[in-house]
Amino acid sequence: MSAVIRASGLVKHYGEVRALDGLDLSVERGQVLGLLGPNGAGKTTSVRILATLLDADAGDAEVAGYDVRTQTDEVRRVIGLSGQYAAVDEHLTGFENLDMVGRLYRLGRARARVRARELLERFDLAAAGDRPVKTYSGGMRRRLDLAGSLVADPQVLFLDEPTTGLDPRSRTGMWEVIRELVDRGTTLLLTTQYLEEADRLADEIIVIDHGREIARGSADQLKAQVGGERVELVVAQRTDLLTARSLLAEFAVGEITVDEHGNGLGAPVAGGAGVLMQVLRRLDDADIEVLDIALRRPTLDDVFLALTGHVAEPDAAPRKGEGDEGDRLRPDLAAVAVAHEEELA
Amino acid sequence: MTTLSIAVADGAVVAKRNLIKIKRVPDVLVWVLMSPIMFVLLFAYVFGGAIDPGGGVNYREFLMAGIFAQTAIFGATFTGAGMAEDMQKGIIDRFRSLPMSRSAVLVGRTASDIVYNVLSLAIMSLTGLLIGWRIRGSLGDALLAFLLLVLLGYAFSWVLGYVGLLVPSPEVINNASFMVIMPLTFVSNAFVPLESFPAALRPFVEWNPVSAVTQAARDLFGNTSPAIPVPDVWSMRNPILYTLIWIVAIIAVFLPLAVAQYQRTASR
Numbered sequence: 004m005s006a007v008i009r010a011s012g013l014v015k016h017y018g019e020v021r022a023l024d025g026l027d028l029s030v031e032r033g034q035v036l037g038l039l040g041p042n043g044a045g046k047t048t049s050v051r052i053l054a055t056l057l058d059a060d061a062g063d064a065e066v067a068g069y070d071v072r073t074q075t076d077e078v079r080r081v082i083g084l085s086g087q088y089a090a091v092d093e094h095l096t097g098f099e100n101l102d103m104v105g106r107l108y109r110l111g112r113a114r115a116r117v118r119a120r121e122l123l124e125r126f127d128l129a130a131a132g133d134r135p136v137k138t139y140s141g142g143m144r145r146r147l148d149l150a151g152s153l154v155a156d157p158q159v160l161f162l163d164e165p166t167t168g169l170d171p172r173s174r175t176g177m178w179e180v181i182r183e184l185v186d187r188g189t190t191l192l193l194t195t196q197y198l199e200e201a202d203r204l205a206d207e208i209i210v211i212d213h214g215r216e217i218a219r220g221s222a223d224q225l226k227a228q229v230g231g232e233r234v235e236l237v238v239a240q241r242t243d244l245l246t247a248r249s250l251l252a253e254f255a256v257g258e259i260t261v262d263e264h265g266n267g268l269g270a271p272v273a274g275g276a277g278v279l280m281q282v283l284r285r286l287d288d289a290d291i292e293v294l295d296i297a298l299r300r301p302t303l304d305d306v307f308l309a310l311t312g313h314v315a316e317p318d319a320a321p322r323k324g325e326g327d328e329g330d331r332l333r334p335d336l337a338a339v340a341v342a343h344e345e346e347l348a
Numbered sequence: 349m350t351t352l353s354i355a356v357a358d359g360a361v362v363a364k365r366n367l368i369k370i371k372r373v374p375d376v377l378v379w380v381l382m383s384p385i386m387f388v389l390l391f392a393y394v395f396g397g398a399i400d401p402g403g404g405v406n407y408r409e410f411l412m413a414g415i416f417a418q419t420a421i422f423g424a425t426f427t428g429a430g431m432a433e434d435m436q437k438g439i440i441d442r443f444r445s446l447p448m449s450r451s452a453v454l455v456g457r458t459a460s461d462i463v464y465n466v467l468s469l470a471i472m473s474l475t476g477l478l479i480g481w482r483i484r485g486s487l488g489d490a491l492l493a494f495l496l497l498v499l500l501g502y503a504f505s506w507v508l509g510y511v512g513l514l515v516p517s518p519e520v521i522n523n524a525s526f527m528v529i530m531p532l533t534f535v536s537n538a539f540v541p542l543e544s545f546p547a548a549l550r551p552f553v554e555w556n557p558v559s560a561v562t563q564a565a566r567d568l569f570g571n572t573s574p575a576i577p578v579p580d581v582w583s584m585r586n587p588i589l590y591t592l593i594w595i596v597a598i599i600a601v602f603l604p605l606a607v608a609q610y611q612r613t614a615s616r
Contacts, residue, residue: 056444079447090442094369106361107448135372151442 012062037205046194083152142173362456403575414538420501431512484570
């Protein structure tokens with residue numbers, strides 16, 4: 004077994020709430036595991052236990068062969084952790100933050116300084132490096148936090164919702180950085196609320212809900228269960244509905260749904276934006292006026308609907324707004340698609 | 349490296365971080381330095397006319413050691429507030445995920461707060477000198493007095509540092525410390541002569557560490573007179589030794605308590 008991260012039967016209670024209810028996972032060297040779930044599913048709890056910040060009530064876990072409960076120092080020497088709430092000191096400059104972390108890893112004064120400058124350069128923070136973090140944008144803070152977790156070149160990295168709350172541009176930037184790390188052979192455990200993020204970054208995905216695994220597999224396997232992407236459109240004239248339907252049938256890989264009341268059509272497709280373009284072209288050739296058209300990718304809600312029959316609902320206080328915002332910020336979803344979804348709803 | 353030298357090295361890194369914050373957020377420092385000046389002036393001029401320490405000693409001379417003691421102990425509030433604030437900030441997760449000493453955050457915090465204390469003692473001394481306070485003993489004795497004051501303040505930093513880990517937010521600290529430190533400093537010989545307390549309170553006043561450090565500082569600064577009687581109680585007859593015992597005892601109890609609590613709070 005070459006599992007670098009291994010956990011079995013992890014249980015954690017917070018009073019009455021079971022944050023984790025017997026989670027098992029393992030990640031091989033150089034692989035990326037995505038923990039996908041809504042708020043309150045137990046993602047952060049899992050990461051905190053594996054990163055030695057939290058003791059599990061039951062179960063055991065190892066990172067790089069060290070027990071996370073009894074060999075905390077050994078574990079801490081080989082891991083990097085970057086969370087949803089940037090673990091940086093806002094009164095210090097970016098440089099001072101990284102230099103401090105380097106000193107605490109006992110790199111030595113000179114090495115810590117060099118490493119701090121290197122990381123600032125690499126994360127596009129060199130120009131802001133001598134400004135207090137207070138003046139940084141959310142995306143910059145996250146990058147600095149990620150840089151902080153990489154100071155000692157860890158072989159295992161934990162990223163807890165690395166892009167939650169970031170704007171689309173920062174999010175894609177973050178993905179590039181993470182991808183690069185993984186390409187260099189870092190073993191990564193990533194938590195996310197976005198199927199798309201897990202899809203882009205993870206080799207294997209575990210979907211969790213109420214502290215339990217409800218599905219596991221590659222992104223493709225999960226999408227196959229969920230039904231993949233759909234083209235959804237609304238035509239201007241009801242009389243065009245049947246023609247549009249037959250055009251759409253050429254691209255559909257499953258059943259086409261018709262909403263006669265709203266002049267809407269929907270069909271599962273394969274091939275992404277290219278298909279959307281072709282559908283549009285065919286509709287245009289046929290002189291069919293389209294009010295609205297969008298490519299809709301499966302969201303976490305779709306995954307949950309398909310897997311559990313209910314949509315993802317946070318356990319704790321309602322933080323639905325956050326999730327909504329997240330979906331709206333997905334870079335590949337045009338505003339028109341959101342408008343369309345709302346119209347359908 | 350030994351556990352101790354790791355704790356000191358890592359503590360120094362954390363202390364440096366705290367000191368940078370003093371530089372970046374100077375408003376806190378202004379407050380730290382203004383309040384002792386205010387205390388000196390208030391006490392000197394409000395009570396100065398009403399209280400006669402006896403033995404021909406000027407009240408302002410009598411007062412200074414007491415004000416020093418009160419300020420040194422109140423300084424510990426910053427440690428409590430600082431710890432409580434740190435525990436709320438994201439940076440604590442970074443500290444906790446690093447292979448650093450478990451006591452470093454506390455060691456660093458208590459160490460950097462010594463700087464606050466030394467600065468406010470310096471400002472108060474200058475204010476005192478302006479209103480007529482004089483060091484009448486030797487320079488060595490005066491330095492020993494300041495050292496005792498700073499050490500006792502440091503010991504109390506560990507108490508408040510521990511409390512700071514227990515409270516849910518930094519705001520609570522100010523009230524909590526007020527409730528404890530006010531009675532402790534006022535029911536002592538810091539501002540009024542010991543003899544003025546009712547008999548029932550006397551034993552508390554006599555064995556209060558604040559009284560001891562005040563008495564020690566007064567003796568060392570030469571701000572007493574042979575005409576003022578020293579109660580025939582061991583603590584008041586041996587105030588330096590008694591203060592040192594308190595310093596050692598407080599640290600011996602609260603350092604392990606605070607470190608253990610840090611670990612516990614850390615793994616919640």
